[in-house]
Amino acid sequence: xxxxxxxxxxxxxxxxxxxxxxxxxGQGKTCGRGVKGQxxxxxxxxxxxxEGGQMPxxxxxxxxGFNSHxxxxxxxxxxxxxxxxxxxxxxxxSIDALKAASAIPAGIEKVKIILSGSISSAVIVRGLAATKxxxxxxxxxxxxxx
Numbered sequence: 001x002x003x004x005x006x007x008x009x010x011x012x013x014x015x016x017x018x019x020x021x022x023x024x025x026g027q028g029k030t031c032g033r034g035v036k037g038q039x040x041x042x043x044x045x046x047x048x049x050x051e052g053g054q055m056p057x058x059x060x061x062x063x064x065g066f067n068s069h070x071x072x073x074x075x076x077x078x079x080x081x082x083x084x085x086x087x088x089x090x091x092x093x094s095i096d097a098l099k100a101a102s103a104i105p106a107g108i109e110k111v112k113i114i115l116s117g118s119i120s121s122a123v124i125v126r127g128l129a130a131t132k133x134x135x136x137x138x139x140x141x142x143x144x145x146x
Contacts, residue, residue: 077098082123083121119141119143121143123143
């Protein structure tokens, strides 16, 4: 078989319907568009979702979702991560120490410690917020907040 001898299977390709070529061709006069109206005109159709002037569905339904502009400047850190970084920094942890250890991205301005994991060593926390449970766990391990 050669490339120039290849052809599609019999019946797989339909010939294009030629409209507007007389009554004998089967699609003469109105060319299958019916009689008058917007859909019969050249270029006379509407955009997707258009409902003839009625308020479209995508505008009737309530909008959902929200993108916070504050979120990129806030971060969270777990007790496990806090303990790991505190061990490297002589027991003290601050935002700068977290950024230096790559625990949080550079653009973070405020960090909150969350109760996830466990902590056994005493840690001095400087300038970080904490949840009630995380604060209790840190203080139970002998740590303190400054």
